[in-house]
Amino acid sequence: MTLAPELSAESVPAPTGPPALAITGFGVLSGAGIGPQALAAAIGGHGAGPADVSGMFEEPLPRQDAHALVDFKVRDHLGRKGTSFFDRSTALGMVACKAALADTDLEVDDDNRARIGITLGTTAGSAKSTSDYSRDTFVQERPYLVNPLLFPNAVMNCAAGQAGIWYGLQGPNATIAGGPLAMLNVLRYSRNLIGCGYASALLAGSIEEFSPQAAWAVHYGQSTEGGSLPPGEGAAVFVVENADAVRAAGRRPDAEVLSVEVGVFDPPGPDGAFSQGLATCLTRALERAGVTADQVATVATAANGMTRLDEAEEAAVTSVLGSDVPRLRVKESTGEAFSASGAFQLAALLARHRTEPARDGEISVITARTAEGAAGAAVVRGWSRAGGDHG
Amino acid sequence: MRRVVITGLGPVSSIGIGASAYEAGLREGVNGVSPIACFDSTGFPYYMAGEVHDFRPEDMVRRLSVDEWGRTSLFAASAARLAVADAGIDEDELAAARAGSSMGTTGGESQVLERLTGDSLTAGLDGLDAGLVRQVSSARLSQAVNRELRLTGDAVTLSTACSASNYALGYAYDLIRTGEADYMIAGGADSVGRWSHAGFYRLGALTEKACSPFDKDRSGIITGEGGAAMFLESLESARARGARIHAEVLGYGLNCDANHMVAPNRDSIAECMRIAHRNAGVKASEVDYICAHGTGTPANDYVEASAVVDVFGENPPPISSTKSMLGHTMGAASGLGAIASVLGIAGSFLPPTINFNTPDPDMPKIDPVPNQARTADVRIAQVNGFAFGGNNAIVILGRPS
Numbered sequence: 001m002t003l004a005p006e007l008s009a010e011s012v013p014a015p016t017g018p019p020a021l022a023i024t025g026f027g028v029l030s031g032a033g034i035g036p037q038a039l040a041a042a043i044g045g046h047g048a049g050p051a052d053v054s055g056m057f058e059e060p061l062p063r064q065d066a067h068a069l070v071d072f073k074v075r076d077h078l079g080r081k082g083t084s085f086f087d088r089s090t091a092l093g094m095v096a097c098k099a100a101l102a103d104t105d106l107e108v109d110d111d112n113r114a115r116i117g118i119t120l121g122t123t124a125g126s127a128k129s130t131s132d133y134s135r136d137t138f139v140q141e142r143p144y145l146v147n148p149l150l151f152p153n154a155v156m157n158c159a160a161g162q163a164g165i166w167y168g169l170q171g172p173n174a175t176i177a178g179g180p181l182a183m184l185n186v187l188r189y190s191r192n193l194i195g196c197g198y199a200s201a202l203l204a205g206s207i208e209e210f211s212p213q214a215a216w217a218v219h220y221g222q223s224t225e226g227g228s229l230p231p232g233e234g235a236a237v238f239v240v241e242n243a244d245a246v247r248a249a250g251r252r253p254d255a256e257v258l259s260v261e262v263g264v265f266d267p268p269g270p271d272g273a274f275s276q277g278l279a280t281c282l283t284r285a286l287e288r289a290g291v292t293a294d295q296v297a298t299v300a301t302a303a304n305g306m307t308r309l310d311e312a313e314e315a316a317v318t319s320v321l322g323s324d325v326p327r328l329r330v331k332e333s334t335g336e337a338f339s340a341s342g343a344f345q346l347a348a349l350l351a352r353h354r355t356e357p358a359r360d361g362e363i364s365v366i367t368a369r370t371a372e373g374a375a376g377a378a379v380v381r382g383w384s385r386a387g388g389d390h391g
Numbered sequence: 392m393r394r395v396v397i398t399g400l401g402p403v404s405s406i407g408i409g410a411s412a413y414e415a416g417l418r419e420g421v422n423g424v425s426p427i428a429c430f431d432s433t434g435f436p437y438y439m440a441g442e443v444h445d446f447r448p449e450d451m452v453r454r455l456s457v458d459e460w461g462r463t464s465l466f467a468a469s470a471a472r473l474a475v476a477d478a479g480i481d482e483d484e485l486a487a488a489r490a491g492s493s494m495g496t497t498g499g500e501s502q503v504l505e506r507l508t509g510d511s512l513t514a515g516l517d518g519l520d521a522g523l524v525r526q527v528s529s530a531r532l533s534q535a536v537n538r539e540l541r542l543t544g545d546a547v548t549l550s551t552a553c554s555a556s557n558y559a560l561g562y563a564y565d566l567i568r569t570g571e572a573d574y575m576i577a578g579g580a581d582s583v584g585r586w587s588h589a590g591f592y593r594l595g596a597l598t599e600k601a602c603s604p605f606d607k608d609r610s611g612i613i614t615g616e617g618g619a620a621m622f623l624e625s626l627e628s629a630r631a632r633g634a635r636i637h638a639e640v641l642g643y644g645l646n647c648d649a650n651h652m653v654a655p656n657r658d659s660i661a662e663c664m665r666i667a668h669r670n671a672g673v674k675a676s677e678v679d680y681i682c683a684h685g686t687g688t689p690a691n692d693y694v695e696a697s698a699v700v701d702v703f704g705e706n707p708p709p710i711s712s713t714k715s716m717l718g719h720t721m722g723a724a725s726g727l728g729a730i731a732s733v734l735g736i737a738g739s740f741l742p743p744t745i746n747f748n749t750p751d752p753d754m755p756k757i758d759p760v761p762n763q764a765r766t767a768d769v770r771i772a773q774v775n776g777f778a779f780g781g782n783n784a785i786v787i788l789g790r791p792s
Contacts (some may be wrong), residue, residue, distance in 0.1 A: 182530070
């Protein structure tokens, strides 16, 4: 691994455009385990690998391993009361929100709860909840004999809505279906809400649950594109605020999201148009962050073994940043977790900062891409909490 | 900050496809509700929905292959096509610009997931069509719009349930206002399906034949579907290219009840209206028309009317529900409501609440524009959108000055 360039706060020009987002705390649950340390260990090569999931569901699975939280039970984290109807997706998101709130120095009280909101990413909500609902209309004695108490679970904004109730957050409450682009969409959306003054802080993150439906979706996607990555699951939620306001208050962020750029292009293919598109996003992200390619210490990529997409992404990254910048292939440790994957990329970088103070002030890039042609890149700067220079 | 205007409208609805047909439907108070055709409703006690029977995506989209995209994505892309045509902007010029899309939804492509669920019962999970599995992601709604129109900017799918189009419209407005984008397509899309029909029935929120918002005997929603798209650009841009300006987006408000997943909250909804007015720089007394969330459930309409009176006083502006005609088009609902309001601003009329028979003595006195569209000068309109999860979103539209 190459040494990161030494950076002081002065060496990074002021970003252009909307204000940078400060991350003042985060919570993560991934197949690597619960909390940043487990994730940092896994990306450092000390993870336990995918778990045996053969006992999790009655339905047949395409493979018996996944980066899943096999023993996860919501009641262990939030208690029994009021949690029995949460589906897995909602439960994972709620617990990640709780961890994020516990990790930040932002205090939620009656004076600010109307100004604190939630933005959570997804692919299609809890596909299991929606599919089970449809299934009941086919197999029950009468097609309408579905459980009304579970109806909200079948709708995509369930996790964000429940988290709003649970944590008493009355600010803007949004859900964004972005699939692999979800976390970058969420960051852009959150930056706008904060930059335009709709909210002063947000719980911004993304969720994906493991289920038979998700396992088969990963299987079909991977096998069509020559990959063999197991599925993953989990959630990561970040407390984001206006970076200028955080610093003005004398607080120290864990990270700053300096820029996020996204776009849609013709899907990855031999013409290279998609790579050019992703390269454009990446170049724009560096420009708007006010950093140069040689300042980038790490690229957390979306590589997942799907050859056509991996090659297109790698071509773009190489064209802008060169081939020497270390790649962090987070999905090797967390599996294919669709909308949670981008959140894991960000969480992995932050988790590593927390455990490695030598990386204080390093600049990293996150890239994302989809088979549909959506692409994006974010530029992030992070610090440890162990007395590092928080800028 | 730039001023933001709407210069193109693309409704795909059960009462009309395209701005002219949709406006005619609104003016005539057409009922778009009919017996369900897209799934076998045998065994369901209620069998009506607001389906768009005339939707022929293959005649509307040009770049997308209709076999590769779900019905909801095709609603979104088709509506976007209509909005761009209505805006009269050159397609190549648009593709070369900083342009994107922001679309709302409740169920996304859940009807694709429903089909796969049905298939799995016979073919097994290992016997599914991989191409169909790929279509399940709701992210594809906005991506379909971008791909159809070669837009290389943001593609965002806001899945905040039944207020999602208002979220999407608000976000698109901000992206243009702040200079982040030059053109945006904003709206929403949803499709009728078994699971939501069953869910609303079991929730006791479905009515049998006709949706009658604000009526004393209202008894629930009718599920509906469709697509809504609006073309947004800056005022300078619209003037520079000589575009016809339908309306201006003045601002919007968002908040969350943080109280109950399905029951609406009067105080929180009233507060959302105040936030929207403040952000838009308008006074309540300046609002000429409210396009209601108006689902037709006893709870929603009572709470909504009460919140309106809390904010507007005893003589609130006329408030009508397009859901009486369309059914509840879910993630498209506030988008189709916004388009109706834009048409009302541009054409000086108020869309009616059809199926209205008896005022509700237990509800604050409101004017639901019963049964007949009405000629009226609409300078400022308010579009209400509320949703599961207490996701409130209200957009304020104005006549361009």
